[in-house]
Amino acid sequence: xxxHLLKKYGPAAMQRFNDPNSHLKVxxxxxxxxxxxxxxxxNTKRAHALMEHLKAKGENDKANQFMVDLYQAxxxxxxxxxxxxxxxxxxxxxxxxxxxxxxxxxxHNLVEIAKQDRKIKSMYGVSGxxxxxxxxxxxxxPVAFSGAYxxxxxxxxLEEAADA
Numbered sequence: 001x002x003x004h005l006l007k008k009y010g011p012a013a014m015q016r017f018n019d020p021n022s023h024l025k026v027x028x029x030x031x032x033x034x035x036x037x038x039x040x041x042x043n044t045k046r047a048h049a050l051m052e053h054l055k056a057k058g059e060n061d062k063a064n065q066f067m068v069d070l071y072q073a074x075x076x077x078x079x080x081x082x083x084x085x086x087x088x089x090x091x092x093x094x095x096x097x098x099x100x101x102x103x104x105x106x107x108h109n110l111v112e113i114a115k116q117d118r119k120i121k122s123m124y125g126v127s128g129x130x131x132x133x134x135x136x137x138x139x140x141x142p143v144a145f146s147g148a149y150x151x152x153x154x155x156x157x158l159e160e161a162a163d164a
Contacts, residue, residue, distance in 0.1 A: 001017075001037070001039050001040060001041055002014060002017065002037075004041045005017055017037070018037075024147075027149075027150065030150075031151075033075065033076060034076055035075050035076065036075065036076055036077065036078045038078045039074060039075070039078035039079075040078075040080065042074075042080055042081060042082040043082045044081060044082065045082075045111055045114055045115075046082055046084065046087055046105040047070050047081045047082070047087060048110075048111075048113075048114035048117065049104055049105050049107060049110040049111050049113075049114055050066065050087055050091050050096070050101060050104050050105060050110075051063050051066055051067060051070075051114075052104075052110045052113045052114055052117075053096070053100075053101075053104035053107070053110055054066055054091075054094060054096070056110070059094065059095075062094040062095070065094070066090070066091060066094055069090055070090070071129075071130075073086075073090065084102070084105060087101065087105065088101045088102065088105075121146075124144035125144075126144065126146045127146060127147070128146045128147040129146060129147075130146065130147075131144070131145075131146040132144065132145055132146070132154065132157070134157050134158060134161045135161065136160070136161040137161060137162055137163075143157055143160075143161065145157070
């Protein structure tokens, strides 16, 4: 990841990445996340395809928990969340059998859904995770933002959307 950050964002990004008191690491520690510096940049299409598969089955709660598992595996443990075997193991606890997982990871429709998701995020200028899109109750334009924000900021956005 260090090489990737250096190439993409330059030396300043490396300095922030190596700083144990960077904004991201401080915010993470506040909510119990210990980011590992030992991780690789990997393709996440398979992981997204499995998530979309769970959603397509109407298992939104399981899909959300699977995403939490993916974040922990990648950001805290430095695991390869593109590895077919590892992803299959991870999703089995949500009732997805091995053959079903293999099919979902290869299902072009689900991969296409993941691509559409990326396109939408690109439209909103999403540049990091986590990503939030809050739809106001009045049907107005959604508010989208990404990155590590204090809980108070997120709560404020949710309250504004509820009051709208």
